[in-house]
Amino acid sequence: MKDSNFLKEHNAKSLWHPMAHPGDSLANPPAIITSAQGVKITDIDGHEVVDAVGGLWNVNLGFSCQPVKDAIAAQLDVLPYYSTFRGTTNDQVIQLAEELRKFFAPDGLTRAFFTSGGSDSVESALRLARQYHKIRGEEGRTKFLSLKKGYHGTHMGGASVNGNANFRTQYEPLLPGCFHIPAPYTYRNPFNETDPERLARLCLQALEDEIAFQGAGTIAAFIMEPVLGAGGVIPPHASFMPGVREICSRNGILLIADEVIAAFGRTGSWSGSRHWGVQPDMMATAKAITNGYFPFGAVMIADHMTETFEKDTSGKAAIGHGYTYSGHPVGAAAALACLQETLRLNVTENAAARGTQIHQGLLALQQKYELIGDVRGGHGLMCALELVSDRTTKAAVDKKTIGKLQEAAYDAGAMVRVSGPNIILSPPLVLSEAEASTILSALDAGFAAVS
Numbered sequence: 001m002k003d004s005n006f007l008k009e010h011n012a013k014s015l016w017h018p019m020a021h022p023g024d025s026l027a028n029p030p031a032i033i034t035s036a037q038g039v040k041i042t043d044i045d046g047h048e049v050v051d052a053v054g055g056l057w058n059v060n061l062g063f064s065c066q067p068v069k070d071a072i073a074a075q076l077d078v079l080p081y082y083s084t085f086r087g088t089t090n091d092q093v094i095q096l097a098e099e100l101r102k103f104f105a106p107d108g109l110t111r112a113f114f115t116s117g118g119s120d121s122v123e124s125a126l127r128l129a130r131q132y133h134k135i136r137g138e139e140g141r142t143k144f145l146s147l148k149k150g151y152h153g154t155h156m157g158g159a160s161v162n163g164n165a166n167f168r169t170q171y172e173p174l175l176p177g178c179f180h181i182p183a184p185y186t187y188r189n190p191f192n193e194t195d196p197e198r199l200a201r202l203c204l205q206a207l208e209d210e211i212a213f214q215g216a217g218t219i220a221a222f223i224m225e226p227v228l229g230a231g232g233v234i235p236p237h238a239s240f241m242p243g244v245r246e247i248c249s250r251n252g253i254l255l256i257a258d259e260v261i262a263a264f265g266r267t268g269s270w271s272g273s274r275h276w277g278v279q280p281d282m283m284a285t286a287k288a289i290t291n292g293y294f295p296f297g298a299v300m301i302a303d304h305m306t307e308t309f310e311k312d313t314s315g316k317a318a319i320g321h322g323y324t325y326s327g328h329p330v331g332a333a334a335a336l337a338c339l340q341e342t343l344r345l346n347v348t349e350n351a352a353a354r355g356t357q358i359h360q361g362l363l364a365l366q367q368k369y370e371l372i373g374d375v376r377g378g379h380g381l382m383c384a385l386e387l388v389s390d391r392t393t394k395a396a397v398d399k400k401t402i403g404k405l406q407e408a409a410y411d412a413g414a415m416v417r418v419s420g421p422n423i424i425l426s427p428p429l430v431l432s433e434a435e436a437s438t439i440l441s442a443l444d445a446g447f448a449a450v451s
């Protein structure tokens with residue numbers, strides 16, 4: 001192991017960081033995290049803080065989840081890799097699929113297609129949606145609809161349904177045939193509507209309008225996050241996702257729930273779709289499926305879709321898609337242990353309670369600091385603050401202020417995530433009451449430093 005001087009001197013020198021400007025990473029080298037315990041991370045200087053980011057929305061059970069670590073180590077000894085492409089499988093992935101089938105039964109999802117992460121899961125779901133319609137003789141259904149502000153990963157398909165210019169502009173042209181409707185985002189929307197229920201109705205009308213314009217028979221699927229995550233934690237009104245479900249069903253359009261963040265408890269329910277009382281046609285999962293310890297994901301597929309694929313005799317249902325690491329035995333072993341531990345700890349309860357605590361704490365901070373334009377949360381452990389330099393004009397706060405705030409919060413005991421004008425909180429679901437308070441007091445110190 002090289003010493004800390006070497007690491008600091010070479011930080012960001014020979015690698016480009018995802019979601020960062022390479023020049024900025026050189027000018028402001030990233031924090032070097034060297035260890036973690038429980039819900040806390042420690043940097044190269046020995047500074048320990050509560051990780052309010054939860055890795056990257058994925059370390060739901062914290063950094064000391066021994067059963068997952070043991071499962072990975074044991075599996076590496078027995079079978080470190082084998083392919084699940086046609087003709088071979090492994091013992092772990094068979095068991096995992098059975099467990100996932102039980103876990104997602106209330107969502108109506110009974111088959112798994114395994115992937116190496118969230119972007120892979122999204123890509124797989126988009127492709128399977130087109131294939132589903134082709135098998136059924138509706139070849140014209142190829143388009144995708146999605147929400148502005150949505151985040152669906154970085155593959156070309158996922159980026160094409162993404163609803164944030166930051167992840168699109170430099171990579172255009174993206175996939176043709178992808179169209180976006182306004183998000184149920186009360187703080188800023190084209191309807192100037194602040195009432196969540198009325199806004200949900202307007203967005204649903206926009207969806208109907210877009211379907212009528214495109215022609216329902218040209219649309220394969222609508223993809224949405226149950227609570228918009230990376231776009232700034234935007235929970236819709238409770239009527240929104242059920243409304244989307246109804247419109248999709250009425251128009252023969254598949255509904256893909258992108259639950260790369262939401263699945264496995266983050267919203268305070270076992271899935272985001274269940275949170276809103278909706279059964280999607282497919283669900284993209286990843287992240288917390290292995291507690292972030294192994295890159296892995298699964299697309300879950302609705303029972304009603306299975307006959308179309310499994311009983312096909314035309315050959316069109318052969319899946320010409322998959323990853324070398326689909327169904328990786330080490331990932332599957334990690335996921336099996338993780339699922340068992342997630343259920344044993346019943347993390348939804350704590351996610352809901354700590355989520356409420358943090359959301360209430362953020363609302364109190366808004367009373368104190370003018371910089372906080374909007375507070376969003378109230379659905380488990382995903383919250384955001386949108387910062388503005390002026391509450392009346394809602395002009396975004398400058399990058400320097402938000403950077404300074406983040407640094408002060410870090411010094412005061414919490415790692416928080418900055419994304420554009422938003423501070424995003426997505427801590428592990430095993431967070432204690434005292435640790436949630438630490439996040440709030442660290443943020444308080446952060447705001448005090450820039451106010």
Ligand SMILES: Cc1ncc(COP(=O)(O)O)c(C=O)c1O
Nearest residue numbers: 117118119151152153258260261
């Ligand atoms: C909703 C959603 N979908 C897809 C992805 C992409 O997942 P990954 O980064 O594992 O490819 C993410 C990542 O944050 C996500 O939040």
